[in-house]
Amino acid sequence: MGDKPAEDVLWRLDDLYQGGSDPQIEADKRWCREQAESFAATYKGRIAHLSAPELHAAIRHYESLSETAQRLLAFAYLNFATQTQNAQASALWQSLQELGSLLQRDILFFELEWNGVPEEDARRTVSQPEMASYKHFLEAMRRYEPHQLSEKEERLLAEKEPAGAPAWCTLFDKVLSGLRFGESKRTESEVLSDLHRPDRETRSKTAAELTEGLDSVLHILTHIFNTILLDKSIMDRVRSHPHWLHSRNLDNEADDAMVASLVEAVSSRYDLVQRYYLMKRQVLRLEELYDYDRYAPNPWMPEKAFGWEEAKQIVLSAYQDFSPTMAEIAGKFFDEHWIHAPVLGGKRAGAFAHPVVPSAHPYVFLNFTGTHRDVMTLAHELGHGIHQYLARKQGLLNSHTPLTTAESASVFGEMLVFRHLLQHTQNPRDRFALLGSKLEDIFATVFRQVSMNRFEDAVHNARRQTGELDTERISELWMSTQTAMFGSSVTLLDHYRTWWSYIPHFVHSPGYVYAYAYGELLVLALYRKYLEDGPPFTALYLEYLEGGGSARPDELLRPFGVDLKDPRFWLQGLTVLEVLLQEAERELQACEI
Numbered sequence: 001m002g003d004k005p006a007e008d009v010l011w012r013l014d015d016l017y018q019g020g021s022d023p024q025i026e027a028d029k030r031w032c033r034e035q036a037e038s039f040a041a042t043y044k045g046r047i048a049h050l051s052a053p054e055l056h057a058a059i060r061h062y063e064s065l066s067e068t069a070q071r072l073l074a075f076a077y078l079n080f081a082t083q084t085q086n087a088q089a090s091a092l093w094q095s096l097q098e099l100g101s102l103l104q105r106d107i108l109f110f111e112l113e114w115n116g117v118p119e120e121d122a123r124r125t126v127s128q129p130e131m132a133s134y135k136h137f138l139e140a141m142r143r144y145e146p147h148q149l150s151e152k153e154e155r156l157l158a159e160k161e162p163a164g165a166p167a168w169c170t171l172f173d174k175v176l177s178g179l180r181f182g183e184s185k186r187t188e189s190e191v192l193s194d195l196h197r198p199d200r201e202t203r204s205k206t207a208a209e210l211t212e213g214l215d216s217v218l219h220i221l222t223h224i225f226n227t228i229l230l231d232k233s234i235m236d237r238v239r240s241h242p243h244w245l246h247s248r249n250l251d252n253e254a255d256d257a258m259v260a261s262l263v264e265a266v267s268s269r270y271d272l273v274q275r276y277y278l279m280k281r282q283v284l285r286l287e288e289l290y291d292y293d294r295y296a297p298n299p300w301m302p303e304k305a306f307g308w309e310e311a312k313q314i315v316l317s318a319y320q321d322f323s324p325t326m327a328e329i330a331g332k333f334f335d336e337h338w339i340h341a342p343v344l345g346g347k348r349a350g351a352f353a354h355p356v357v358p359s360a361h362p363y364v365f366l367n368f369t370g371t372h373r374d375v376m377t378l379a380h381e382l383g384h385g386i387h388q389y390l391a392r393k394q395g396l397l398n399s400h401t402p403l404t405t406a407e408s409a410s411v412f413g414e415m416l417v418f419r420h421l422l423q424h425t426q427n428p429r430d431r432f433a434l435l436g437s438k439l440e441d442i443f444a445t446v447f448r449q450v451s452m453n454r455f456e457d458a459v460h461n462a463r464r465q466t467g468e469l470d471t472e473r474i475s476e477l478w479m480s481t482q483t484a485m486f487g488s489s490v491t492l493l494d495h496y497r498t499w500w501s502y503i504p505h506f507v508h509s510p511g512y513v514y515a516y517a518y519g520e521l522l523v524l525a526l527y528r529k530y531l532e533d534g535p536p537f538t539a540l541y542l543e544y545l546e547g548g549g550s551a552r553p554d555e556l557l558r559p560f561g562v563d564l565k566d567p568r569f570w571l572q573g574l575t576v577l578e579v580l581l582q583e584a585e586r587e588l589q590a591c592e593i
Contacts, residue, residue, distance in 0.1 A: 006308040006341035006368040015360055016075040020092050028068050029099055035065045036106040047113035052128035059134050062110055067357045067396045069103050072096050074356040078363055084177040085346040097162045105158035115145035136551050137397045143250055147239040165231045168224050172507045175217050177348045182209035188349040189367035196295045196371055207292040211495040214502060221501040222471045228507050229463040244460040248511030252402040253552050258565055265570035266450040266517055270485050272581055273447050276439055277489035279588060291496045298436050300429035305370035315379045318420035323538050329389050330382045333364055341368040351377050353384030358392035358399055376414050383413030391548025399548040403512060407519025409545055415527050432587040442577060447485055449516040455481040521573030528576055529560055
């Protein structure tokens with residue numbers, strides 16, 4: 001296979017622009033500025049008095065401007081993500097963020113004025129036939145009304161936004177993407193991948209090198225994190241959000257009580273995590289399982305590296321078995337070069353799928369090294385991509401999904417690949433290895449994310465109560481919330497104390513992480529329904545994905561009989577997870593150790 005299994009898998013951003021110096025970029029920037037001025041000149045001060053047809057025309061104008069602006073931003077970010085140390089790419093990304101801020105400043109009156117319309121008048125307007133396609137968009141916008149400031153204040157905040165949290169996020173990306181670990185000067189993606197190696201000495205050395213590298217910039221990362229915490233506390237205070245997670249819940253169209261019940265349900269079943277890791281310690285024949293042993297491959301898992309073509313065929317076959325339509329869409333990402341896969345110096349770590357804009361198509365970003373986990377990541381991000389591709393038909397303003405339901409297609413894709421592999425496996429040891437790998441993925445998605453939510457909850461509240469937090473205090477909060485999950489099943493060594501510092505979600509998207517648990521437990525429930533209903537479920541599922549963000553999550557999920565407001569729903573998802581764990585326990589009993 002070679003050391004770089006996906007070295008030629010590079011995306012083509014030509015569908016957006018012909019490189020960073022494409023003159024169309026400057027032309028589109030001018031057009032956006034002109035359209036923002038035109039939009040303001042035409043509609044400012046009039047939103048409350050527009051008829052339904054006039055308001056529909058205004059929204060179409062707003063959507064057209066937003067689409068071009070987001071195309072520019074998407075290209076600049078995708079271009080930057082693969083070469084964060086390139087000065088020109090960084091400058092373009094910064095300039096487009098500044099443009100986006102100025103555009104937002106000039107058109108934010110639309111949201112402010114719409115939210116100022118009396119409730120009865122607003123309800124009458126959105127009920128008109130002309131507004132059917134934008135009904136949810138307009139209704140959802142009004143949930144922010146209690147937290148809005150005056151137009152003057154909102155314009156000022158929008159104009160200074162590029163110098164606030166986004167600038168610190170960019171610095172975070174630059175610091176970590178430029179960091180090299182150990183004598184071999186590996187990237188973050190490479191060193192994190194080595195924590196999954198079978199050799200324990202390698203894992204131990206990798207943990208030490210990861211810690212040493214992070215320690216070299218820990219003063220910077222601590223300062224960045226404190227600044228993000230402070231920025232959010234200020235914004236929450238001036239916008240009158242009652243607690244640090246409230247704004248995220250609003251974005252996710254999720255009730256505070258529902259999120260609290262999700263977190264409580266998951267944290268009440270940490271015993272599932274501990275049961276599994278006690279089994280893993282037994283299989284690895286270790287007297288004690290350390291933090292760097294958590295991702296050690298099961299010794300019964302075939303020791304092989306997946307080539308890119310093999311990974312591609314596994315994922316496409318799994319999607320094909322479920323839905324030829326989804327497989328066809330996934331195939332476009334490979335055939336039309338919508339994926340960037342190799343590990344490169346200066347490329348940011350991690351993986352994501354970017355929706356771009358409906359008039360173009362999504363792109364998938366990976367750091368593929370050929371591991372079993374990388375195959376699952378490919379399935380995950382293609383699930384996002386398929387969801388984003390199908391939702392394009394809703395248009396820009398209705399295609400965006402809350403973070404909670406945005407994870408449903410990605411996690412479902414992982415489940416399809418897992419079951420596809422398990423169906424072709426008969427040996428008890430091989431089956432246990434596959435089940436164990438899947439359980440670890442679910443634990444990472446459900447339990448680890450909720451434990452990180454508990455860390456964020458602790459650290460945001462501590463920052464607001466006591467002021468700036470030093471590295472030691474942040475590390476104490478990190479260790480206490482992680483230890484609560486693992487109990488005595490995993491020993492967290494001292495070096496683990498600072499591993500909060502490289503997790504991008506804490507910086508880029510405060511409060512984001514519980515959405516993973518939400519999505520995973522939702523998928524477990526939906527997958528069970530698929531096994532019960534068969535082909536009729538598939539058609540219903542595609543309709544759900546096509547719905548994008550055109551309705552509230554509970555409305556989109558209603559055809560499946562899902563009640564997100566019922567606390568028992570989350571426990572049902574955890575019951576499905578326990579069944580998987582019991583299946584693994586049975587397979588282990590059939591094995592000779």
